[in-house]
Amino acid sequence: MAWTSLIIAGLFEVVGVTMINKLHKDRNWQALVLLVLGFGASFFFLSYAMETLPMGTAYAVWTGIGxxxxxxxxxxxxxxxxxxxxxxxxxxxxxxxxxxxxxS
Structure with a gap:
């Protein structure tokens, strides 16, 4: 379950990063809300995965997916x-x- 959570965290990281670019281009509140929700969910799932997985491995995989x-x-x-x-x-x-x- 930790690996699934880590993959989900990475996918939400992609949402957050994509919304940074969208916010930079469009300056709308929807992009800001999705940015905050994307990174918030990403950190939530990353913290859950790190309860089981080693920190270095979890962080490397998370940043790699992102x-x-x-x-x-x-x-x-x-x-x-x-x-x-x-x-x-x-x-x-x-x-x-x-x-x-x-x-691992």
Whole structure:
């Protein structure tokens, strides 16, 4: 259950990061509310996961999901570059997160 909670925390991190960009572009209250809710839920699920998982592993996986997901969201919703080099780097970050799970 801790790993599921950690993945959910990472997905909410992506929501929060995406809303930072949306708030910067649009300046509306809906983006602000979603930003606060996204990061709030992310920290809630991260803290739950850290009751079981080692701090270093949980934090690394959480930031990896957030960074990779943020890059992917930028490519999908904000027309950021979709170069193969970026895709390889995202795959390496996600591969490292999987490796941490395998060895934890």
């Amino acid at each position: 960074a990779s997901g943020g890059a992917i969201a930028g490519m999908l919703f904000y027309n950021e570059p979709k170069e193969w080099k970026r895709m390889v780097c995202i795959a390496m970050v996600l591969g490292a997160a999987v490796g941490l799970k395998l060895f």
